Amino acid sequence: MGIPIIRKISVSVNCKQLPPLDPKVGPTICQILEEYTANHPDELLTYVCDDLDGKGHQRRIKFLRWYEHHSNGSLLALPQEIKSEDQTIYTCLIFDPKVYNEQHIQTAYEEEISLLETVKE
Template sequence: YNPSLKLPSNDKKIGATVVAIFMEFYSRRNNAISVYICESSDGKELARKRKFDHWFQDYNDDTFIKVDKNLIDQNNNKFPVSLIISNSNPYEQQIFKAFVHLSLNNQK
């Protein structure tokens, strides 16, 4: 959240910190999944999505798979939502199908 509307700093440590948190989470729960929606109250959800996409591309060593979709509300507002899962998760295909099904059923 950025009420002052200032551009955020380009601190390289932020991406590394986010990745470290994800890695710690998955090291303790190897079959876990992460689903996140980019916050949209200030209209910058697409910028946040691009930032997370960039971090995922830069830091992922093919250990994880990410699927991106949009949730669309009754006013046709789009909310980027992503799923991250370990490629060794034995339920990978079922989880992907459920995620896609959820995103398609949420479009009004």
């Protein structure tokens, strides 16, 4: 069994005021995801919405809206919430269903989420 490769890409922006709306952001993000998975079809991607300012849920809604309107349909996105007593983490798993069985991946992902939710600090 090989060692899984985990890549982390983190993007953050610290602004004193809201940046102007850019209609190219959604299509650009979808294109990046689609090109990445086309070049790495056996990799699954996950993202976590930053919730330090309490806006994680809104970020997830925004991403899913972008995905719904701008993706080419080649990937599946499985949104999930990881809940603890004082926090909800909004996440989504993205993968190519031609490479992986959707039901198998969804079941495994939900099991991992359940394990994370039961961990006590």
